[in-house]
Amino acid sequence: MNAAANVTAKVIDGRAFADRLGTRIAVAARDFAARAGRAPGLAVVLVGTDPASEVYVRSKGRMARKLGMESFEHVLPETASQDQLMALVARLNADAAVDGILVQLPLPKGLDSLAVIEAIDPAKDVDGLHPINAGYLASGLPGLVSCTPYGCLMLLRDSLGSLAGLDAIVVGRSILVGKPMAQLLLAENCTVTMAHSRTQDLPGKIGRADIVVAAVGAPEMIRGDWIKLGATVIDVGTSRVEQGGKMRLVGDVDFAGASLRARAITPVPGGVGPMTIMTLMHNTLIAAHRRAGMPVPNLS
Ligand SMILES: Nc1nc2c(c(=O)[nH]1)N[C@@H](CN(C=O)c1ccc(C(=O)N[C@@H](CCC(=O)O)C(=O)O)cc1)CN2
Numbered sequence: 001m002n003a004a005a006n007v008t009a010k011v012i013d014g015r016a017f018a019d020r021l022g023t024r025i026a027v028a029a030r031d032f033a034a035r036a037g038r039a040p041g042l043a044v045v046l047v048g049t050d051p052a053s054e055v056y057v058r059s060k061g062r063m064a065r066k067l068g069m070e071s072f073e074h075v076l077p078e079t080a081s082q083d084q085l086m087a088l089v090a091r092l093n094a095d096a097a098v099d100g101i102l103v104q105l106p107l108p109k110g111l112d113s114l115a116v117i118e119a120i121d122p123a124k125d126v127d128g129l130h131p132i133n134a135g136y137l138a139s140g141l142p143g144l145v146s147c148t149p150y151g152c153l154m155l156l157r158d159s160l161g162s163l164a165g166l167d168a169i170v171v172g173r174s175i176l177v178g179k180p181m182a183q184l185l186l187a188e189n190c191t192v193t194m195a196h197s198r199t200q201d202l203p204g205k206i207g208r209a210d211i212v213v214a215a216v217g218a219p220e221m222i223r224g225d226w227i228k229l230g231a232t233v234i235d236v237g238t239s240r241v242e243q244g245g246k247m248r249l250v251g252d253v254d255f256a257g258a259s260l261r262a263r264a265i266t267p268v269p270g271g272v273g274p275m276t277i278m279t280l281m282h283n284t285l286i287a288a289h290r291r292a293g294m295p296v297p298n299l300s
């Protein structure tokens, strides 16, 4: 733990961690292909032309191919109907070459993302968002875990070892990050507080936490001086802000201020983001093994 307020935190390098995990996934994917007679297959669905989503979808396809997986990319127009999207999901559910299905979020206005998520075969739900997989997680049963929180957990375990007994706060309650993150931390025997827009005395609650996971999408809303000395800070937020005439990517946490109090902190970019894509590859590998009736390799 930092003894004084002016010790600089260790910066957690999510990109390097993701690269190392990727090397192990590539070996396991090659082994799967040799035994199953086909590569693990990931289908990525993009609806519309949101520039950030286009970048993420392209990165996912590129990474799948780089690691020796088959990538199936489906792009529907902004004007696609709910029925068209549901029909595509049904086709992918029935396609034996597809182990993982991911529908990039957010969907254009007018489309019901929860209905789409519920239509995905839970065994292929590599985003871990289907209520069946959320239920497995809450029940401590093996399912598929949402990619970003799974990546955050890997970084926390790597940085801290055992998390048992630590006070953790998760700021944000989305089904994509906040809720599954809280379940994962609870399963690690943390005492978990879930904070959200109606939480009272957020600075006080953050100030008591050994682990802070920030996932609200509000640029630098968590001030550095709220952080407990020696805490570990995981910043999931990515917001583009203008500074001095230039666009800059920032997280939910004031990185410079928090670095003076935390023992370790993820940067933005280069922290949680790269883990999101690599845990998706990991989930695809897991889904492929389960669907083929093969034991899931332990890559940790
Ligand atoms: N179906 C899903 N939709 C979305 C998810 C998801 O997990 N499943 N997560 C986010 C977007 N996302 C992946 O889809 C994602 C976000 C950020 C990064 C990333 O690597 N970020 C970099 C910075 C990139 C930049 O410069 O813009 C970083 O933080 O270092 C990867 C994936 C919402 N939608």
Ligand SMILES: [Mg+2]
Binding pocket: 014, 235, 266, 267, 268, 269, 270, 271, 272, 273, 274
């Ligand atoms: Mg990041």
